[in-house]
Amino acid sequence: MGLLDQLAGQVLGSLAGGDSQQQGGGGQAVLLQLAMSLLQGQGGLGGQGGQLDLGGLMARFGQAGLAEQANSWVSAGQNLPVSAEQISQVFGNSALGDMAAQLGMPSEQVAGHLANLLPQVIDGLTPGGQLPA
Numbered sequence: 001m002g003l004l005d006q007l008a009g010q011v012l013g014s015l016a017g018g019d020s021q022q023q024g025g026g027g028q029a030v031l032l033q034l035a036m037s038l039l040q041g042q043g044g045l046g047g048q049g050g051q052l053d054l055g056g057l058m059a060r061f062g063q064a065g066l067a068e069q070a071n072s073w074v075s076a077g078q079n080l081p082v083s084a085e086q087i088s089q090v091f092g093n094s095a096l097g098d099m100a101a102q103l104g105m106p107s108e109q110v111a112g113h114l115a116n117l118l119p120q121v122i123d124g125l126t127p128g129g130q131l132p133a
Contacts, residue, residue, distance in 0.1 A: 064089045073122040076129045084111035
């Protein structure tokens with residue numbers, strides 16, 4: 001396991017400990033695992049499976065016209081919000097449907113959770129204000 005993977009695990013673990021308001025611990029853990037798979041380029045995102053691919057994920061947000069929001073999560077300062085509808089634009093209905101099936105919840109709910117979770121995760125993985133090399 002690489003250093004970035006360890007850092008990602010720490011960030012996701014700290015988020016799991018501090019955010020259990022909407023789901024039980026098990027549901028939140030599954031959602032965090034899903035976010036990690038997105039960061040590793042899995043889940044239909046076409047990246048290097050098993051390795052963190054923040055650049056690829058950021059590119060997807062840029063292609064969806066959300067570069068300003070995504071860049072705010074990396075840089076120092078306040079994170080700009082992203083909506084569930086915007087998450088749907090980034091990942092597409094098919095990928096969200098697959099994620100929803102894994103979690104046993106509606107795809108709109110998955111998109112909402114990812115809209116809340118991804119900015120925090122990406123912010124936590126880029127404490128220096130830059131994407132890791």
